[in-house]
Amino acid sequence: MTRAATSSSAFASATVSANVSIPLLETARLVLRAPTTGDFEPYAQVLASPRARFLNGPYDRNAAWKDYCLSVAEWVLHGIGPLAIDEGDRFAGLVGISRHPDFPEPELGWVLTAEAEGQGIAFEAANAMRDWASRAQGLSALVSYMWPGNDRATRLARRLGGQQDLDAAKPWPGALVYRYDTSQSAVA
Numbered sequence: 001m002t003r004a005a006t007s008s009s010a011f012a013s014a015t016v017s018a019n020v021s022i023p024l025l026e027t028a029r030l031v032l033r034a035p036t037t038g039d040f041e042p043y044a045q046v047l048a049s050p051r052a053r054f055l056n057g058p059y060d061r062n063a064a065w066k067d068y069c070l071s072v073a074e075w076v077l078h079g080i081g082p083l084a085i086d087e088g089d090r091f092a093g094l095v096g097i098s099r100h101p102d103f104p105e106p107e108l109g110w111v112l113t114a115e116a117e118g119q120g121i122a123f124e125a126a127n128a129m130r131d132w133a134s135r136a137q138g139l140s141a142l143v144s145y146m147w148p149g150n151d152r153a154t155r156l157a158r159r160l161g162g163q164q165d166l167d168a169a170k171p172w173p174g175a176l177v178y179r180y181d182t183s184q185s186a187v188a
Helices: 003-013 037-048 050-055 061-078 121-137 151-159
Strands: 030-033 082-087 090-098 107-112 141-146 176-181
Touching (some): 037 107, 061 082, 061 090, 121 151, 151 176
Antiparallel strands (some): 030 082, 090 107
């Protein structure tokens, strides 16, 4: 038997199974659901824009696809990940919990389309996701990592009850770290 045949048969006999349970969360005006391929286009537009400077961007389409797929794969790898934010029939962004290999702790993060900003959508979605992570996943500690100068994100982290943790491990030099008490919901 040739090496190629051996490798081929090993792959043929391998079974890949993933027991993935992605929650559906609802708030007063939002539905947080599993991401789909249809969500990629508006996500790619956000990552291609100057707004992505706080996400290591802007990204070209190929890099945006890799970022999207890596984020969604966290559901299979870690049982947590991003949820798409729907406001009515409009995709408004993503909110999620990440265990990115470079992150010292599980991170609560969000990305919104330009049209969704300034309406309290990120607050409502992040609060629901944080509550789910605490209740369903037993995560007692969550943080948000941010670039200095991302004033909108730092204001939202504070509104969510986050406190800047100057002693926390950082995923990159200069990162701001906001820590959340997951035992309490934020109040609008």
